[in-house]
Amino acid sequence: MATTPAAGTRGRPRSFDREAALEQALRLFWQHGYEATSVADLTAAMGIRPPSLYAAFGDKRTLFAEVVARYRESHGAYTTRAYAEEPTARAGVARMLREAAAELADPEHPWGCLMISSTVNCTSPEVAQAVREQRNANVRALESRIRADVAAGREPADTDPALLAQFTAAVLQGMSQRARDGAGRAELEQVAAAAMRVWP
Amino acid sequence: MATTPAAGTRGRPRSFDREAALEQALRLFWQHGYEATSVADLTAAMGIRPPSLYAAFGDKRTLFAEVVARYRESHGAYTTRAYAEEPTARAGVARMLREAAAELADPEHPWGCLMISSTVNCTSPEVAQAVREQRNANVRALESRIRADVAAGREPADTDPALLAQFTAAVLQGMSQRARDGAGRAELEQVAAAAMRVWP
DNA sequence: CGCCTTCTGTAGTGCTCGATATAGAATTGG
DNA sequence: CCAATTCTATATCGAGCACTACAGAAGGCG
Incomplete structure (x- = not known):
């Protein structure tokens, strides 16, 4: 039984600003809606590739849920x-x-x-x-x-x-x-x- | 230069009710919206195959325009x-x-x-x-x-x-x-x- | 009857969708 | 140094999208 390593420190660090990427996603979902915003649109606006998006935010649906929560705490x-x-x-x-x-x-x-x-x-x-x-x-x-x-x-x-x-x-x-x-x-x-x- | 034949009489007759099919399309577009309603959804509800839809209504966009006009004259x-x-x-x-x-x-x-x-x-x-x-x-x-x-x-x-x-x-x-x-x-x-x- | 016209069904076209397998790069811990 | 871990890039997956090529069926017209 190994000891759980300190989470978040090990491994290759994320190469983009998660907050900034989330803000880009918020703008896209706000303008085009949930379905009309594609993962390709999101990755293009965020400046990242699909695997990075999925690693950082889960899938499109959980990313949208996080965007909704962010909207409620900011513009809403x-x-x-x-x-x-x-x-x-x-x-x-x-x-x-x-x-x-x-x-x-x-x-x-x-x-x-x-x-x-x-x-x-x-x-x-x-x-x-x-x-x-x-x-x-x-x-x-x-x-x-x-x-x-x-x-x-x-x-x-x-x-x-x-x-x-x-x-x-x-x-x-x-x-x-x-x-x-x-x-x-x-x-x-x-x-x-x-x-x-x-x-x- | 051939004389124009009387439109609508020649050829194989349409095998479905155009008005009924249009009403089905209206219900689908009403419930799900323009984009979320697929041609497959439409043909399934109309009981026809894609070529029949395109022959009778043009493309999805012109069908939707006809649906909007029909809505304005009926429910709207x-x-x-x-x-x-x-x-x-x-x-x-x-x-x-x-x-x-x-x-x-x-x-x-x-x-x-x-x-x-x-x-x-x-x-x-x-x-x-x-x-x-x-x-x-x-x-x-x-x-x-x-x-x-x-x-x-x-x-x-x-x-x-x-x-x-x-x-x-x-x-x-x-x-x-x-x-x-x-x-x-x-x-x-x-x-x-x-x-x-x-x-x- | 045979010809022409129009519609119908099968079976696809190329494209985009959300999501991922795989391999390599970057970092920490030992 | 090496091993473990985590992220990134390329390339691609199967499914669904709007739409259509093609061949056969069904009618009117001569």
Whole structure:
């Protein structure tokens, strides 16, 4: 029974920046979606060969899962940040939608939201379902937040948590689609502001 | 110089129902999108072999174009019908969104809107752009309709045509995405009703 | 009947897909 | 130094993609 060698030190070192390669993968999946991004596209953008990709990230599916997690913690973090930092659900949603307008139409990166668009028309049920459940979990989390604020008296009693969560999700996902169709930041900010008139 | 023979009478007759085959193609493109629907999927659902498909419909791209046109005249006709038959833009949009809720979540056919979802993440720029332009044309047409109604005094003077057209498009496209994620008719009808509170 | 036209089925075309077998290169541990 | 380990590059795998060449079948027309 041999002693387990210290992991990661032995052997030929990796010849590329794993973080930078992951960021390249994120851009490609964001722009073209999960299926339309080929391993050949990924390796070309990363500047590596397929065996290096598979050694560093597993297969295409696990790489995509890592990309989704990275997106949530970077470009997609504005949602949870808005809810966490604003005192009321209403203020959180207003800020989230306002920041979404700027983010979704930002010319510095692909338009729209990776969580929303990248798995549309995906032939892998597992991949599609995994991201779908994250979207639906976001809707439920928002509904819980609104409900808690109503219970605590921070929102009017006639506030409808389920409706407003569904409505906010629909508006955000619609804004993402509109951004992909070329809608600009100013137009999306108007949509975001208009959506807040629905609140009591 | 031979006289042109009467088209369609000579030769071996087609052995399948072209309309029924087109409807099968519509269902497949609706459910899986343009790229994820393979010619093998299409021929299997139509009960024919590839040469018959190509003889009757051209290639996959022209078949899809015919499917899009068919969708607009059938399942997607509720939009133009609502605008045409209602006296005001506001009533037209209210009816369109209400009917959309029922249509997008109808268990009798694939969820969501074919015009919205079937070309997301499409690698063919031509196909994606063709459908995108139809979506954007719908937004412009609605804006024109609202503007005309404001000019004619059928809508309040503080009605914002550009904003309401963008907002309505975002809500409709978001409802389509929510339907694809499993949102039911009742939830979408609530979203549709809520969206109308934005109007002055 | 025989000819022409059109459609159908078999069986492929070349291409791209995700993923990998194999061998060599680069590093640590002894 | 040598051995063990890990990564990299070349070349390729079988499967699926959109599409089609070819030959035969099925009809109208003379």
